[in-house]
Amino acid sequence: MSSRESILKNLKAARSPFVDVPPVENRREVVLQDDLRPEALRAHFIKEAEKLSCQVTICASAADAIEQLLALLGDDRLLLSWDLPHIPLPGLAEALEHAGIKIAAPADAAVRVGLTGIDVALASTGSFILFSGPGKPRAVSLLPDLHVAVMTAGQIVPNLETWSATERANQIEDFRQTSSVLIVSGPSRTADIAMQLVLGAHGPAAVHILMLP
């Protein structure tokens, strides 16, 4: 008998535990939210993201956001980035070219700044979700010291529970087709040395969110 069969056989032979545990009637969301209007969600998201040590800059337009990005790049002439069509900044390609900034191969660990869009943002915890896929390499949000994430306020949903419910209702096949779905909540951190919080363990030490209307 294979190990698979013998393990399953043992489990099936056992008396099922917890038969008397009743189902939960009214499931709760972990964070209580009473105001779900878009502007409230936006304010909630910003507050929570800042608590996680993210920088959030509200940008009036794509041009404004591009300017912010160029300022963050400083003298750098190399950038890690998702393919530009995945970033909601029309005119970005020209602006980068004009500034003489090139996009490096995603595995280039020497580049300081990584630029991504996001797929969904969660107001309750200030998190954003990144789906991997063609043109959206995972390393861009992982290897650089500074992760710049561009999003629109319309991408904000109330919380993880609402997101999971929508995924289950609509796009569970899309979800399963995505090799890596990543929920990001702030810059990487560690407290392994004497419980002192240090930002920038193995991933980015800073996350800068550029938020478009």
Next chain:
Amino acid sequence: MTNKANEFASASRSAIQTPEMVAAVAFATNSAAAKRNIAFEVNGTEHGEALRQQAAEARRRALRKLPELLEQAEARMQANGIEVLWAKDGEEASQHVLNIARQHNIKHIAKSKSMVSEEIGLNAVLETAGFDVLETDLGEYIIQLAGETPSHIVAPVIHKSKAEIRDLFMERLGMAYTDDAAEMTRFARRHLREGFLKADMGISGGNFIIAETGTLCLVTNEGNGRMVTSLPPVHVALVGIEKVIETLDDYATLIQLLARSATGQVMSVYANLINGPRRTAEDGGPERVVVILVDNGRSKIYNSTYAEALACIRCGSCLNACPVYEAIGGHAYGWVYSGPIGAVITPLLTGLENATPLPHASSLCGKCKVVCPVDIDLPRMLLDLRHDLVAAGHAPLLWRMGLRGWAMVSRSPLLFGLVGWAAKWGSKVLPKHRTIPVGPLGGWSKSRDLPEFAPETFHQLWAKREKGNDHEQP
């Protein structure tokens, strides 16, 4: 990992004699416990308790259907492109890993934290077979450098002071002197970065497997878990068979409670849902993902009155809340898992006879159950294990004789009276503070005063009262 749980008494005795370690552990556990409490009470205690019960139900429902959910998880993971292997014990799990590593001619392996791999001693196996293994969680890396074992399931290096870690980095890695934890972290980051980029295989654990979607779930704050599962071409995950949950909704509850319980965060920095190897046209991500479902004693626990222990999500809250853990740290428990959950699952996974002191390593204060995000009744199981110990003849001879004596005395009114009389007069001849210099109670009375015996026994008082002599009665 070899099990030294039976040396608990001597190990904890030497532990309390290392004040730096005790101070480091107490500081860390107290601050983690405080953060956890705040995180559970932000929306009021009632809400916090309801969430705990919701998480408890999710885990218990999953365990109730465990065999079916494992089959579903396997089928869906395979449909997603994840290979699934099964291992009945540590040896078989290690063999699977070795086979995969050999198939790909692997040289360098980067590992993120996995308690199952500690449990089965995987590093030693891989190193003996000639592979270069790098632990990449900062805490685990420090442990590996020091040649030690983790002393906490979430914060493996909780027992070390900053100065100790600094000295270790200076001595082993040639770091320049610094007292700054941030600088030390940056130094380690540079070292480990090279390791990540060189690795041709990544090994991780798994926090959950979602059955309905066939998803492997991992959390990491440092980001090493992302590196290990994204950069090398091969990713192998070792996951206990009990880690299956039913739905993505259950995940949404559990992942948030895990973060709140472990560190007081609202979410871990990175919560990764892995649905398989890189897809066509995707730039990056492993080409092969293998999940090894490890039993190693779990199906036996499943078929016992201790099945509840399998609901554990390894948050470490019960360790942080435990007065015994706080006093002695994790190493004294002798094996991979420490604190209250360790005291329960070490005997269950490695055999009661190999961990006889652990069910007693608790004051049964009950705090562990109260802080557990899935409401595991650890005190109940510790008591039941004590019962099993006695039933299996593991109670110390002195205890057994003492209890037998007590039973005899309390069944005979004559003996009971005699012993009471002897105790009363005996205690009068004891030195000041009524310490007992020798015998089994010697140690006990070293830090306690023996209670004074009342001048009259209850029996005598009762007899008087019945005769109507008790003038204080109305």
